[in-house]
Amino acid sequence: MAAAKLPLFDPLQPAQAGEARNDGQPLDVGTRNTGDKAAKSEEPGNGGQPLPMGIGATAAKKSRRRKKSPVGSDITAAITGSPSDRQGGEASPPVPPPAPAKMLSVSALIARVRVALADAFPQRVTVVGEVSNFKLHSSGHMYFRLKDAEAAIDAAMFRQHASRLKFSPVDGLEVVVQGRVDVYDPRGQLQLYVEQMTPRGAGALELAFRQLCEKLQCEGLFDPAAKKPLPRFPRAVGIVTSPTGAAIRDICRTLRRRWPAVRAYLFPVLVQGDGAAESIAEGISLLDANAAKFGIDTVIVARGGGSLEDLWAFNEEIVARAIHAAVTPIVTGIGHEIDVTIADMVADVRAATPTAAAELAVPDAADVWRRLEAMGAGLRRWATELLAASSAALRTVLRSALFRDPTSGLRIRHQRLDELSHRLRAEANRSVSLARRRLEPMGGRLASLHPARLAEAARGRMDRLAARLAWALGGRNKRAGDLLAVWQGRLLAAHPAHHMRLAAQRLTAAQRQLEALSYRGVLRRGFSVTRGRDGTILRSTGDVTHGDWIDTELTDGRIQSRVGKPDEATGDRPGQADRA
Amino acid sequence: MEQEKLTFEEALGRLEKIVSQIETGKVSLDQSIEKYAEGVALIKQCRSILESAEKKIQLLAKDQGMALEVSGELEDAPEP
Numbered sequence: 001m002a003a004a005k006l007p008l009f010d011p012l013q014p015a016q017a018g019e020a021r022n023d024g025q026p027l028d029v030g031t032r033n034t035g036d037k038a039a040k041s042e043e044p045g046n047g048g049q050p051l052p053m054g055i056g057a058t059a060a061k062k063s064r065r066r067k068k069s070p071v072g073s074d075i076t077a078a079i080t081g082s083p084s085d086r087q088g089g090e091a092s093p094p095v096p097p098p099a100p101a102k103m104l105s106v107s108a109l110i111a112r113v114r115v116a117l118a119d120a121f122p123q124r125v126t127v128v129g130e131v132s133n134f135k136l137h138s139s140g141h142m143y144f145r146l147k148d149a150e151a152a153i154d155a156a157m158f159r160q161h162a163s164r165l166k167f168s169p170v171d172g173l174e175v176v177v178q179g180r181v182d183v184y185d186p187r188g189q190l191q192l193y194v195e196q197m198t199p200r201g202a203g204a205l206e207l208a209f210r211q212l213c214e215k216l217q218c219e220g221l222f223d224p225a226a227k228k229p230l231p232r233f234p235r236a237v238g239i240v241t242s243p244t245g246a247a248i249r250d251i252c253r254t255l256r257r258r259w260p261a262v263r264a265y266l267f268p269v270l271v272q273g274d275g276a277a278e279s280i281a282e283g284i285s286l287l288d289a290n291a292a293k294f295g296i297d298t299v300i301v302a303r304g305g306g307s308l309e310d311l312w313a314f315n316e317e318i319v320a321r322a323i324h325a326a327v328t329p330i331v332t333g334i335g336h337e338i339d340v341t342i343a344d345m346v347a348d349v350r351a352a353t354p355t356a357a358a359e360l361a362v363p364d365a366a367d368v369w370r371r372l373e374a375m376g377a378g379l380r381r382w383a384t385e386l387l388a389a390s391s392a393a394l395r396t397v398l399r400s401a402l403f404r405d406p407t408s409g410l411r412i413r414h415q416r417l418d419e420l421s422h423r424l425r426a427e428a429n430r431s432v433s434l435a436r437r438r439l440e441p442m443g444g445r446l447a448s449l450h451p452a453r454l455a456e457a458a459r460g461r462m463d464r465l466a467a468r469l470a471w472a473l474g475g476r477n478k479r480a481g482d483l484l485a486v487w488q489g490r491l492l493a494a495h496p497a498h499h500m501r502l503a504a505q506r507l508t509a510a511q512r513q514l515e516a517l518s519y520r521g522v523l524r525r526g527f528s529v530t531r532g533r534d535g536t537i538l539r540s541t542g543d544v545t546h547g548d549w550i551d552t553e554l555t556d557g558r559i560q561s562r563v564g565k566p567d568e569a570t571g572d573r574p575g576q577a578d579r580a
Numbered sequence: 581m582e583q584e585k586l587t588f589e590e591a592l593g594r595l596e597k598i599v600s601q602i603e604t605g606k607v608s609l610d611q612s613i614e615k616y617a618e619g620v621a622l623i624k625q626c627r628s629i630l631e632s633a634e635k636k637i638q639l640l641a642k643d644q645g646m647a648l649e650v651s652g653e654l655e656d657a658p659e660p
Contacts, residue, residue, distance in 0.1 A: 268640075368592075376619075383612070
């Protein structure tokens with residue numbers, strides 16, 4: 001390694017080396033220079049693989065020097081170097097002493113080899129071989145060895161070419177490469193500078209597809225469990241496709257036919273060619289990020305049919321990652337039925353074509369219409385049945401006695417009431433008549449005591465007295481007759497009722513008078529009645545003699561006493577005492 | 581009133597719920613008139629959504645930030 005680096009420090013060599021590289025591969029210089037820093041930084045740990053850093057370092061120095069060195073010196077070196085190299089090349093087998101001038105520096109030797117190679121392979125070479133020792137440097141350059149059963153050659157593919165590879169070369173892969181053969185100065189090694197590479201057997205795209213599939217599969221981007229269902233009735237659909245292709249036309253027509261109420265937003269993208277994958281990925285990410293703003297709940301990613309190359313953008317990793325990162329459910333419809341892209345595999349739902357994608361994105365209004373009709377019919381049938389059942393129930397209730405004759409209950413109660421009151425009345429009547437039966441006899445007796453009766457009886461008696469009187473007077477005494485007439489007139493004039501009242505009053509008065517006249521009333525006033533032994537009232541002092549027992553009645557009792565001798569007391573005393 | 585704000589999906593979902601409640605006989609008699617009226621209103625609302633139509637596809641474009649804005653409408657692609 002140290003030996004290999006020596007020429008770099010030789011002050012005599014740089015111009016030559018630089019000029020040689022310049023002639024051979026002017027395009028690569030810049031590229032190498034860009035990889036310089038990255039290559040250098042890995043230098044210490046890269047002992048096992050000297051190639052990358054060697055190239056980087058060399059290229060960088062050469063590049064810097066080339067800028068400083070005048071153009072003239074390059075030309076001079078090239079002119080002077082060329083013939084001597086060729087001679088030296090032929091003369092190298094002989095011993096050095098005879099021609100010391102033909103002694104070549106290593107660089108000169110390499111330079112002459114380079115020229116010889118350029119003569120031998122003026123065009124790019126196409127080489128078939130197997131990739132081994134493949135390394136992808138972080139700078140984007142690829143280093144590997146191309147080999148077959150007998151031989152091997154180091155190969156480098158710089159980033160500008162490597163970045164166009166769709167697939168990733170791996171050890172053991174049979175490839176066909178195109179490039180230039182050159183010498184790598186620091187090691188004096190043959191090296192193949194690869195500009196194009198295609199896998200042998202399968203196409204590059206197929207291989208790339210397979211490789212990305214495996215990679216994304218391992219990362220779980222195709223996981224069925226992670227797939228989101230499409231909403232049944234999206235409010236708005238976002239579309240990522242070309243604004244001019246057949247796809248958008250098909251999608252438009254399908255959306256309008258199936259679900260005219262859906263709003264559709266198109267984010268126009270490139271669907272093929274350089275930048276298509278980036279454009280598609282951006283469209284997906286932007287629609288997803290702005291989904292809420294527009295109410296987008298489904299995104300359609302679509303492209304019409306085309307060749308594998310035409311559809312390639314949808315097999316790019318960047319598109320796959322954008323689809324996988326999206327929160328909004330994505331349905332893809334890319335190419336025709338037979339085309340399956342990686343985008344399709346990552347998508348939540350894959351449709352065969354753009355039209356099919358639109359069909360999956362929105363429901364068919366006709367179906368929904370029919371469902372609505374069915375539900376409406378069910379609802380009406382239910383309501384009708386409910387109504388019928390309710391009316392039936394109502395009729396049953398109405399048929400019941402209570403509703404058919406709402407007053408029957410009342411009537412029954414009325415009847416009962418009547419019965420009871422009737423019985424009550426009967427009972428009362430019975431009691432009354434019973435009482436009356438008991439009263440009646442008393443009533444008869446009472447009636448006989450009625451003042452009117454008494455009055456009548458009195459009148460009868462008076463009539464009889466009048467008749468006897470008339471008879472006694474012999475009817476001749478006019479005066480007596482007149483008197484009788486007066487009596488009769490007065491009697492007759494008296495109205496029975498008035499008469500009755502008067503009679504009653506008179507009766508009462510008579511009773512009072514009778515009472516007043518009773519001797520008991522006199523006794524109450526302080527008088528007393530004295531009776532003899534035989535009970536006769538003593539009216540004269542002569543009615544008693546000395547020694548008789550007399551009985552004096554006072555208002556509250558009787559006193560028994562004995563009549564004393566006249567000499568023993570004043571004779572008048574007993575009589576006086578009696579009177580008092 | 582509240583129903584006006586429902587999306588088609590929500591309206592249909594409620595309608596389906598009502599119909600299934602009816603089918604399983606979970607609606608009481610005194611709820612039935614209410615449910616029937618709601619069902620009919622939901623059907624009407626779903627129909628009006630179904631009958632509405634968006635004529636154009638709106639074109640989106642990036643604005644200054646990362647947001648999108650509507651930049652126009654896509655002309656109707658000629659029918660073949």
